[in-house]
Amino acid sequence: MNVDKIRQDFPILSQTIRGKPLVFLDSAASAQKPRVVIDAMRDAMETQYANVHRGLHWMSERTTEAYEACRDAAAALMNAESREEIVFTGNITGSLNLVAHSYGRGVMKPGQAVVISAMEHHSNIVPWQMLRDSHGIELRVAPITDAGELDMIAFEALLADGKVGLVSITHMSNVLGTCTPAARIAALSHAYGAKVMFDGAQAIVHRAVDVRAMDADFYAWTGHKLYGPTGIGVLYAKRELLEQMPPFMGGGEMISSVTYEKTTWARVPHKFEAGTPAILEGIGLKAAIDYVRAIGYDAMAEHEAALTEHALARLGRIEGIRIFGQAQDRGGVVSFALDKAHAHDVATLLDRQGIAVRAGHHCAEPLMRRLGVDSTARASFGIYTTHAEIDALADTMTRVREFFA
């Protein structure tokens, strides 16, 4: 994998920030977009755009094809059995809420339980709290070990009483970088009669996801982290579940026929896609998926593993830096704290040098409490990240530490 060449695909990377070359280490929040994505969206708007699905004219038909090609691409990317198992939403938060409504309120029964883990993003906590509070579902939290891994024994214990209807767990923590053993989680969940969903927002950026191999019932992710546009999220769900679930939002596109008395739903996946879809975003995401697949997950994973190792080594040598998470299996995200300075001050000082990291609770307040901190700084890597950028981070951190000493 030729990172220099890849960097040329991302126009934004040549920007300067406060007079310094941009060092973008905030890809886990949202990734930058390659030229193919930018061009795909622009070309659509310049040469081939109309509303989709119901149009009988040329522009509409061509736009429908271009947009629906994203469904095929997403299905292939995840190795879904069929394109009908792919539902588009607005972001992964939308995907998780869809399942919390349509499966949680629509299929689960009061008295059942949902299991999440202690390292979830708010998007995989709050929908279940709302389900708990409105639908009488118990919310159980599987603990993590001090290394930041899912405690599999405690996890299994939570399933033991057979009340768990759904397990919803991150496939990769956006704070600790921990990758969770999806196939084992799924097998255990199924053994105790629970369905299983993975929050793949981070995981799908770093490794090949095979929903059939891991036997996921639901798998959700978000376009903007996979080098695609904002405004589009993806939900994979086994067809039988989609068939079983009532719709979430009502409106155009998701109906088969409407009378005031009775409305019948469109076939899956359209039953879950109300209103004009994110057409341009689907076209952009298709280009992003193609781009990622052309590079290949093997190369990406290898690159990011090397970067992560380098970052852990370099940051680990700086006195006063604490690194969070020592999972065996981890992706390209490193959270850290400096003893003498608040994470916000760290982020600002780095920003002043053109280095973009995130600082705060990373939408994971309960995990922050588990780690005993209010906030951390986080550097996260993409396909365009270089070893030199990590060196710049580490060198600057040394000076930040001196500055606040």
Add this chain to the structure above:
Amino acid sequence: MNVDKIRQDFPILSQTIRGKPLVFLDSAASAQKPRVVIDAMRDAMETQYANVHRGLHWMSERTTEAYEACRDAAAALMNAESREEIVFTGNITGSLNLVAHSYGRGVMKPGQAVVISAMEHHSNIVPWQMLRDSHGIELRVAPITDAGELDMIAFEALLADGKVGLVSITHMSNVLGTCTPAARIAALSHAYGAKVMFDGAQAIVHRAVDVRAMDADFYAWTGHKLYGPTGIGVLYAKRELLEQMPPFMGGGEMISSVTYEKTTWARVPHKFEAGTPAILEGIGLKAAIDYVRAIGYDAMAEHEAALTEHALARLGRIEGIRIFGQAQDRGGVVSFALDKAHAHDVATLLDRQGIAVRAGHHCAEPLMRRLGVDSTARASFGIYTTHAEIDALADTMTRVREFFA
């Protein structure tokens, strides 16, 4: 208003379709995008992109500013009292479902009623049916006259028993072109103790919307019809209502603090915006709003009134064509049917000549039944539509009629 000049702002309009110049008369389904919108989105991706709101670094701050500027622009466009009254969703369908959930399930009580009209889009029917079926809310349908106007006497009668909690009515029909008297509808609704929402998907494209002058409680529209990108919808709601309503979706961005036991919500409007927002789409929509305001609603309304009059005159002279809707106050949408041919055949024959119209039920099946047809053909106009294009439509319709005679 110089239409020739405006057309140059829309790159797509110079395309040819099946060897003929594109005559795009399907703007009511989704409008084409001016160069400023395309450029705004491209520039963001090329020069200034990161996730918003929580970032402390330069890119994130600048992107937040650019994105949030759309909220100011939308508030100003609608004359909202404050920017906090603007909630972003995925499309207007998302806006309507948000209100059906957060106001319908969250604030209304079983036994209350919702009033819609007989000329609603499915997006303003199905969410209320779902509310009816899950929450014990009655759904009442205000009839329309044979001219295609809201029957105000019958409408008032539906309010009389004081059970109506919410009125949700289109501000302009996407089939008949009828504009409804929003201020009168609001005054009546309020007189009987009901809140009122308008589906402004079509209206806001054709005329200035002043939510305070009409005293709307909710007003919803969708970006892609106002020359903006897909993937973003807008909901205006009075602040006191937003404060009162529980959130719809849970996740990142919409919380103030999260513990497993108790989560508190962010301030309005963020309480209703879960997950990474449609950042690029907000930036694009801001450009679209600026573009529209620079042209001015007076000029746009005048242009479209002239086009509509011309279309009604030209199509009205063709034997065998039936035009639907004779409202006094109407926008740039003309639905029609040909006696000897099905609307789909009409649309295909027009398409073969490069003329894009929509044919079908226009996501308004109950209205089709009211009109006594299965489908209609619909020509709809935008700021770039010319009289010559309407002549092309009329000339071709004459030949279509001959062809099927």
Add this chain to the structure above:
Amino acid sequence: MSFADDVRDLYQEVILDHGRRPRHGKRLAAYDVTAKGDNPMCGDRVEVWVRFASDGAIAETGFEARGCAISVASADLMAETVQGRGKADTKALFEAFRTMARTGVCPDHDAGLDEPLERLAPLSGVHEYPSRVKCATLPWHALDAALEGTREASSE
């Protein structure tokens, strides 16, 4: 090109003719199987009735359609071409027709299908109009449902 020339690629005379005056556009008084087809996307609806001969071949097909010229013509041409065919044969013809409607080219097929496919060929113009392909295949979906003993089909 004139207007008429332009549109002849799809609306050939035979289609207009069968669309306007379908020969088989009626409910059969006596039938063995029946099914409905529905295209919710555009509202087309068709109902077919089939009577079998004693050897199991299709003796007669009738239909009622609400829809465009393409779907009516396709239903009528279908009724015409399946007459005398067995179930397997009819299914093979459906498959071949479907490919033709989607791609515009006739797929490799059994020599036995030469003649019926030629009769159906005027409909191959729909492949240029993807949203109309379903109009052409809807009656076939309904027929297939009838032969299979399911009562409803959708070409969505």
Add this chain to the structure above:
Amino acid sequence: MSFADDVRDLYQEVILDHGRRPRHGKRLAAYDVTAKGDNPMCGDRVEVWVRFASDGAIAETGFEARGCAISVASADLMAETVQGRGKADTKALFEAFRTMARTGVCPDHDAGLDEPLERLAPLSGVHEYPSRVKCATLPWHALDAALEGTREASSE
């Protein structure tokens, strides 16, 4: 430019000093009003206590802050500059400081504010870092809430 030079536009020595060793960073044993301030976006939290003199002017302000150097330094500089000021005067100072933090320039103001604004001027560098403006204004929001008799403030 060296690293230190680069960052001095925001982290001036006086800020570092007050951030590290706040003089007023303690709860008052006796106080008249108190309030909390919260910035949910970044988790900063500050609590202020105020004791009035007999003429109604602020006699002393103490605070406890959990947050970054900017918010702690701002709280400390605030406590220093509001000492001896009346309520109206303090509010005027808050307004002027807020403008300075947002824009980097000192707004038109009463001559009486010359001296305190000069003391707060080191914080004006935040205007280059919009997300940090709230860190600087949070203690002021809390103080304002205390003076107004509301118990909670947010700089969100």
